Amino acid sequence: MIDHIGINVSNLEKSKNFYTIALAPLGYKLLIEYDATETGSKYAAGFGTNGKADFWIVDGQVNTPRIHVAFTTESCQKVNAFYEAAVKLGSTDNGAPSLRLHYYHHNYYGAFVLDPDGHNIEVVCYAFLGK
Known part of the structure; x- marks a missing residue:
């Protein structure tokens, strides 16, 4: 089970704005921020639900690929709504947004x-259309 993930972003403020708005339909919020004095190296922002940050963006050299x-x-x-x-x-x-029959599940x-940095961000549900 994955507990959390972090990605590097080139412009933390722009990415914070993007994720704050794009992930809001999922109930995600910006929950915590750390500056370089707290992390020892970089600025980080954590997004999540129910008080737990599981998606982190870190100011740094963008991941390649x-x-x-x-x-x-x-x-x-x-x-x-995310899209x-x-x-x-x-x-x-x-x-x-579409039903993607060629993926993992028929629903x-x-x-x-x-x-903003070219990371491929997806939102998926496993539900019948109309739900």
Whole structure:
């Protein structure tokens, strides 16, 4: 089981804004921030739900190759809301919301965008359309 993940971003403020807005439909919030004096090296911001940060962005040299992170949610509407919020922020569409029968599960409904640094961010639900 994965406890948390972190990715490097080139512009922490821009990425904090992106993730604060794009992940809001999933219930994610910016929960904690650390500056370099606290981490010993870099600025970090943690996002999560229910008081636990499980997705971290760290100010630094962007990961190469770019990272793919998939968030899960319980409804297709939340997948759509994530996608709409991200695209409205200027994200690059990397796969509009749709049922993706060629993926892992016959009810796999997902959407993909590229974050400000080109990381592939996905939101998926395993539900029937209309739920």
